Amino acid sequence: MPLGQPVELLIGGRRNATYAVPARYAGNFAPGLDAPPRRLTDDERAAATRAGQLLADALAGRPVDELELQSQLELLHRLARDAEGEPLFQLEDGRLVAGTDVAYRARLD
Secondary structure (H helix, E strand, O other), X not given: OOOOOEEEEEEEOHHHOEEEEEEEEEEEEOOOOOOOOOOOOHHHHHHHHHHHHHHHHHHOOOOOOHHHHHHHXXXXXXXXXXXXXXXXXXXXXXXXXXXXXXXXXEOOO
């Protein structure tokens, strides 16, 4: 998505209503930082490959250790956040909203 793209942040309200709040996409940033996402190190890529193989084994029905699987899934989530970053949006009043849990859609003017 291009920087400055108009979007609507989807905010849940009372009685299952959803409100669309206008904002602009400000880019992806590393979680908790004002820096862009980073590339994974060689060690992190190797760990992600091993975690992906364990997940593939579990999905294929092969027996895996449940605690190890949970640990590897958390590793994959953390590495994805580090490499992809979190979207950052600027509201019309200048406030910033960030996070992977923010629901949004492109606004077509």
